[in-house]
């Protein structure tokens with residue numbers, strides 16, 4: 001510390017308290033992820049006040065670990081403990097946002113990002129020192145988690161809120177059109193649309209062979225003959241995209257972490273038939289840090305950016321735009337790609353994303 005600067009002790013005390021709170025909340029995040037993945041929240045939701053032994057038995061888990069998890073959750077205020085009876089309860093108000101039964105309200109799903117990001121800390125630290133990026137393969141369970149995430153933000157709202165953002169689209173899908181989802185991951189949105197709209201034809205392009213195999217297996221199991229998935233690197237899509245091939249193109253959270261986001265957008269523009277529309281779900285935020293100070297998920301999203309979205313793009317030799325490239329830059333890129341009419345929508349169910357509808 002500079003000898004002439006005096007500390008504001010109350011400010012220092014407040015910050016220290018905040019750091020302590022951060023450590024506790026971060027620890028609870030790890031426990032929440034374990035509670036979700038192990039099924040403990042779901043099990044507890046169906047149980048009366050129960051001992052660690054009863055909870056472990058009901059969940060099919062090891063009692064010693066369940067007991068320690070319960071202790072963390074009890075002191076963290078996630079579960080309630082009766083110290084006399086030695087029982088634990090997940091209160092209904094917490095059940096409502098921590099269990100699979102709560103559907104799109106299940107915030108426990110997102111807790112999984114923190115341990116996933118932690119698992120690549122060494123790789124990211126090496127990038128701080130040496131540059132470069134971290135390839136997708138280093139992120140264990142990435143596609144599984146991403147599909148679970150978009151299973152909350154996209155699938156339940158797709159028919160009622162998202163597709164109607166393009167007026168007349170549902171009718172066209174019912175009649176039969178050609179649809180592309182670029183960077184489709186495990187293909188959940190496409191498989192759902194393929195089921196709803198048997199007269200339309202759906203195509204998914206995706207870098208990951210593993211995700212494509214998963215999407216194909218689900219399409220096959222469901223007996224869809226109107227959807228195809230192709231493992232394809234879209235970095236050179238600007239030149240490689242088929243001309244005027246699709247009536248409707250979507251990207252769900254799949255532009256900013258590409259090798260070439262602008263190239264992808266130019267390819268989408270080229271692949272659109274005249275009169276077609278492109279719908280992009282992408283992270284809600286400003287391109288300017290100071291305008292994101294009050295963002296509800298600001299620290300989370302810049303962290304996801306620093307430890308995932310930016311390094312996976314850089315690992316492809318890409319631009320490394322980052323999760324928080326923001327609305328201003330997104331609109332600029334859509335325009336550069338040749339889209340002249342750009343609408344920006346916000347949907348109540350999804351506070352993390354904008355929905356852009358772009359037309360030539």
Ligand SMILES: C[S@@+](CC[C@H](N)C(=O)[O-])C[C@H]1O[C@@H](n2cnc3c(N)ncnc32)[C@H](O)[C@@H]1O
Pocket residue numbers: 136146147150182183184185186205206207208211232233234235251252253254257258259260316
């Ligand atoms: C954040 S995930 C979104 C996945 C999916 N749209 C969803 O909502 O579940 C971004 C996707 O873009 C894909 N991707 C990244 N770079 C790509 C590239 N160069 N070519 C094709 N796909 C790419 C990733 O593999 C990943 O599946």
